[in-house]
Amino acid sequence: MIPFNVVILKAVSALPNADMNIIEGTFGDIKPIGLLLYNDWIIAFELISILLLVALVGSIVLAKRRKKDNS
Numbered sequence: 023m024i025p026f027n028v029v030i031l032k033a034v035s036a037l038p039n040a041d042m043n044i045i046e047g048t049f050g051d052i053k054p055i056g057l058l059l060y061n062d063w064i065i066a067f068e069l070i071s072i073l074l075l076v077a078l079v080g081s082i083v084l085a086k087r088r089k090k091d092n093s
Contacts, residue, residue, distance in 0.1 A: 059067050
């Protein structure tokens with residue numbers, strides 16, 4: 023019996039060569055969004071991340087709170 027990886031390697035080597043060049047352009051590129059966030063909006067970005075962290079910790083504290091007995 024032929025090992026499965028040998029079959030896969032033979033099948034992949036038989037595939038035709040495809041053009042895998044990266045097309046230069048900005049369509050669909052996330053680099054401008056990252057530059058905008060970290061250059062122009064860094065304070066707002068950091069404040070929102072702190073707010074989300076506080077909300078996460080607060081939700082965990084509220085979920086873990088035990089009810090006290092009234093007796």
